[in-house]
Amino acid sequence: MRYALSLSLLFCAPLFAAPLAPPESWSLAGEWRAHDANDPDFVGWRGSDRAWRSLRVPANWYSAGWDHQGALWYRTEFSLPQRRDAGRLATLEFDGVDYFADVWLNGQKLARHEGYFQRFAVDITSALTRYNRLAVRVDSPFEDPQKNWPLRKNLMKGILNQHDSRPGGAWSPQGQDANSGGIWSPVRLRLSRDVAIDNVILRPDWSQGLTQPRLRVEFVYRAPAAKAATLDLTARPDNFSGKNYRLSQAVTLQPTGGETQRIVVTLPMPNAQLWWPKGYGKPNLYQVQVRLRDDRGTLDQRSSRTGLRQVVEQPQNKGWLLNGQRLFIRGTNYIGSPWLSTMNKARYGRDFDLVEAMNANAIRVHGHVANRALYQAADERGLLIWQDVPLQWGYNDTPAFADNAVRQTQEMVEQFGNSPAVVVWGGQNEPPFNSPWMGKRFPDWNKDLNRNLMQRVADTLAKDTSRIVHPFSAVEEHYWAGWYFGTLANLLEPAKTATITEFGAQALPRLATLRTFIPQSELWPATTQPGDPKWTRWKYHNFQPIQTFQNAKISRGENINTFIANTQRYQARLVAIAAESYRRQRFQPVTALFQFMFVEIWPSVNWGVVDYLRHPKPGYTALKRAYQPLLPSIEPKSLDWKVGQPGQINLWAINDLPVAHPGSQLRWRIAQGDRVLAQGEQALDIAADSGKKVVELPVTPSRQGALRVSVTITKAQRVLARNQMEFDVAP
Incomplete structure (x- = not known):
C-alpha cells in the first residue's frame, strides 16, 4: 500500500521547507502486503508484491487471520515531498515486533532487532x-x-512461547500452535533536526523525603554531530489540577556515531502530589516533556507519563510500604491474551473493572511483558502490578543467551519502568534449577540449569532501586495443594513463604461458553480415564483430566451440567479456603498473594475465575468475598466434618485498610438447614491495618448435609462486611 504523507494537514508547512519546522510524527498503520518468508531463497525487499496478500499492521499475524509459523515478509510504500532541510533526521520507530525483525528501506538493510516487546x-x-x-x-x-x-528454549517470549494456558498446553507437540509473531504494535515515522530522542526514563528520588520529591530524568538520544542546545524539562499534572514544574539548562550533545548517548538531569518537585493505589488516595500522574532546542527552534521532543510513589519492602515479612503506608497485597495472575495486538486500553479497562470488583488490588503480569495500554490503564486507576520478565521455565544455558536476556531485561526496565503501577520486578518463573520435577520429564535436566541466567537477570532488575525486586518465582511460592498435590486441608496449614504467587484450581466455564470450542459430539467423553482419546480436544484446550479426576477427585455427575457445576463448586471452595487462610497469616509470614489465574486467555478450560468471554464463574464470587478489604474470616479447624463429632470454627476480623472501625459488632450463625447449631454476637474495636481472632466456636453437626456458616460485621446497624462458607458433613 502506498502512503502519501501530507504534513500540511499537521503543520500547514511543507516538509523540509521551513527552518523552524517542529519535530513531526505519523503512523504507518494500515493494510500492508505480506508473503511467506520461510523459503530462504525468496528475497522480499525487491520485486513486485502483486501476488502478496494483504495483512493488517499492527496485528499478530494469527489474530489477523494467518495461522503461520516462522517468517513473513512485510512491505509497504510511502511518499514524501522532495525537498529536505540540512540536519533533518528520519527515524522509523517500531513499538513491538515478534520476534526477529530485519528492516530494509529502498533496498538497503538498515537494522536487525531481537525481542517481541521492545x-x-x-x-x-x-x-x-x-x-x-x-x-x-x-x-x-x-x-x-x-x-x-521446551527445556532449552532460545526465544525470550515467556508464556507466548510455552505455557499451560496456550493453545495445545505446555507440554504437548501442539504447544507452539497459534504463533504470536508479527508487527503487532504501532509503527511510526519521526522527523527531527540534528538530534533524535529515543527514550525518556523517569525515576523518583526520595533522598529529600516524601514531601520534597525529585524526579530523575534520563533521556537517550542520537546525534550525528556535536551540538550545543538548551534542555527544557516540564512536568505537568495529567489527571488532576496542580502545579507545573520546570527546568531549563544548557547541554552539549555528543556525536553518537549511530549508537546512543544519555543525559541525566534532576527536576525538584517540592510538595508534588503522590501516586496512590486505589483505596489509599488518588493515582496522581504527571506528563513529563523533554525538549531540546536551539536559537532556530525545537530540535526534538519526547513526552512520557509517570507518578511519584515510594515503594519499600520491609525486612522480616513486615510488609510493603507505599508512600509510608503498609499494604497487604490481594492479587491475581493476569494474561489478557496470547495475541497482544487484540488488547487495547478499553479491553484492559474492562478486565480491570472486574479485577477491582473482585476486591483485588494487584495483578501479576504473568510471564510476559504486555501491550503498553495495560500499564497506562493500571496507572490511571491505581492498580498495582507485579511485572515478570518473559522467562518461563527452561532456556538455553549458554553465556550468550544470558547476555541476550540481560539486554532485553534492561530494555524492559527502561521502557516500562516509568509506570508507577509497577511496584515489583519479578524474575524467571520456575527456573529449572528450582524445579526438580523437571528431572522426571527431561533426561538432560540438572540441578544448576539456568542458575546463572536467573542471577544475571535478577542483578539487572536490581539496578532499578525504585521498586521491589523478586529474583525468581519459586516453586515453593506456588501453593497448589488441592490441585497438583495434597488436599484442600493442606491450604489451612501455616505458609512457609512471605509471597504466594500462585494458588488455584481449574473449573469449566458455563455451558454456552464451553459449546463455542467443544463440539456436541465430544461434550461427554465415555470415561474419566485421562487416556481416553475423546479427551484429546479438551486437553488441547488446557483441561487437565488427571488433576480433575485423580487429584481433586471431582465427580462428573450425571451429565455435562452437573460436571460444570461440580468443577465450579470445587474451584470456588478452594480459592475461598486458600485466600482466607493466607489472609489470616498476614505478615506472619504472608505479605502478598496472587491467585492463579484471573481470566481464560483463549477458548479454553483453565484456572481462570472468569471465562474467555468475560463471564465470571462462581470462583470469582468466592474470591470477591475472600478478598474484601474488611473481612469477617471463617476458619475451620478441620475440613473433616462428621455427624455427631465435635469440631471448631474460629472467626476473625481482618482489616487491610488504613481506617479503623471502633464500636463494631461481629454476628454469626451456624446452621444445618433450619436447625441452628450456634449463633451470637460480640462487640469489637477493629484497628486499621489489623487482623485478629475474635471468637472460637465449638460445633457438633447433628446430621448429614451442608454445614453453613454466616457472619457479618456491623456498625450502628449498618453492615460493613459479610461472609459465608459451607462444609460437607459425612456420616
Whole structure:
C-alpha cells in the first residue's frame, strides 16, 4: 500500500521547507502486503508484491487471520515531498515486533532487532527518498522439540512461547500452535533536526523525603554531530489540577556515531502530589516533556507519563510500604491474551473493572511483558502490578543467551519502568534449577540449569532501586495443594513463604461458553480415564483430566451440567479456603498473594475465575468475598466434618485498610438447614491495618448435609462486611 504523507494537514508547512519546522510524527498503520518468508531463497525487499496478500499492521499475524509459523515478509510504500532541510533526521520507530525483525528501506538493510516487546528505532535518514519502499522480514521461529523446546528454549517470549494456558498446553507437540509473531504494535515515522530522542526514563528520588520529591530524568538520544542546545524539562499534572514544574539548562550533545548517548538531569518537585493505589488516595500522574532546542527552534521532543510513589519492602515479612503506608497485597495472575495486538486500553479497562470488583488490588503480569495500554490503564486507576520478565521455565544455558536476556531485561526496565503501577520486578518463573520435577520429564535436566541466567537477570532488575525486586518465582511460592498435590486441608496449614504467587484450581466455564470450542459430539467423553482419546480436544484446550479426576477427585455427575457445576463448586471452595487462610497469616509470614489465574486467555478450560468471554464463574464470587478489604474470616479447624463429632470454627476480623472501625459488632450463625447449631454476637474495636481472632466456636453437626456458616460485621446497624462458607458433613 502506498502512503502519501501530507504534513500540511499537521503543520500547514511543507516538509523540509521551513527552518523552524517542529519535530513531526505519523503512523504507518494500515493494510500492508505480506508473503511467506520461510523459503530462504525468496528475497522480499525487491520485486513486485502483486501476488502478496494483504495483512493488517499492527496485528499478530494469527489474530489477523494467518495461522503461520516462522517468517513473513512485510512491505509497504510511502511518499514524501522532495525537498529536505540540512540536519533533518528520519527515524522509523517500531513499538513491538515478534520476534526477529530485519528492516530494509529502498533496498538497503538498515537494522536487525531481537525481542517481541521492545520499542526500537531505526535511523533511515541516509536511505530516505521521495518515494520509499519499506520491507521488514519478521521471524517468530518454531523451536525444535527434538533439540531445544521446551527445556532449552532460545526465544525470550515467556508464556507466548510455552505455557499451560496456550493453545495445545505446555507440554504437548501442539504447544507452539497459534504463533504470536508479527508487527503487532504501532509503527511510526519521526522527523527531527540534528538530534533524535529515543527514550525518556523517569525515576523518583526520595533522598529529600516524601514531601520534597525529585524526579530523575534520563533521556537517550542520537546525534550525528556535536551540538550545543538548551534542555527544557516540564512536568505537568495529567489527571488532576496542580502545579507545573520546570527546568531549563544548557547541554552539549555528543556525536553518537549511530549508537546512543544519555543525559541525566534532576527536576525538584517540592510538595508534588503522590501516586496512590486505589483505596489509599488518588493515582496522581504527571506528563513529563523533554525538549531540546536551539536559537532556530525545537530540535526534538519526547513526552512520557509517570507518578511519584515510594515503594519499600520491609525486612522480616513486615510488609510493603507505599508512600509510608503498609499494604497487604490481594492479587491475581493476569494474561489478557496470547495475541497482544487484540488488547487495547478499553479491553484492559474492562478486565480491570472486574479485577477491582473482585476486591483485588494487584495483578501479576504473568510471564510476559504486555501491550503498553495495560500499564497506562493500571496507572490511571491505581492498580498495582507485579511485572515478570518473559522467562518461563527452561532456556538455553549458554553465556550468550544470558547476555541476550540481560539486554532485553534492561530494555524492559527502561521502557516500562516509568509506570508507577509497577511496584515489583519479578524474575524467571520456575527456573529449572528450582524445579526438580523437571528431572522426571527431561533426561538432560540438572540441578544448576539456568542458575546463572536467573542471577544475571535478577542483578539487572536490581539496578532499578525504585521498586521491589523478586529474583525468581519459586516453586515453593506456588501453593497448589488441592490441585497438583495434597488436599484442600493442606491450604489451612501455616505458609512457609512471605509471597504466594500462585494458588488455584481449574473449573469449566458455563455451558454456552464451553459449546463455542467443544463440539456436541465430544461434550461427554465415555470415561474419566485421562487416556481416553475423546479427551484429546479438551486437553488441547488446557483441561487437565488427571488433576480433575485423580487429584481433586471431582465427580462428573450425571451429565455435562452437573460436571460444570461440580468443577465450579470445587474451584470456588478452594480459592475461598486458600485466600482466607493466607489472609489470616498476614505478615506472619504472608505479605502478598496472587491467585492463579484471573481470566481464560483463549477458548479454553483453565484456572481462570472468569471465562474467555468475560463471564465470571462462581470462583470469582468466592474470591470477591475472600478478598474484601474488611473481612469477617471463617476458619475451620478441620475440613473433616462428621455427624455427631465435635469440631471448631474460629472467626476473625481482618482489616487491610488504613481506617479503623471502633464500636463494631461481629454476628454469626451456624446452621444445618433450619436447625441452628450456634449463633451470637460480640462487640469489637477493629484497628486499621489489623487482623485478629475474635471468637472460637465449638460445633457438633447433628446430621448429614451442608454445614453453613454466616457472619457479618456491623456498625450502628449498618453492615460493613459479610461472609459465608459451607462444609460437607459425612456420616
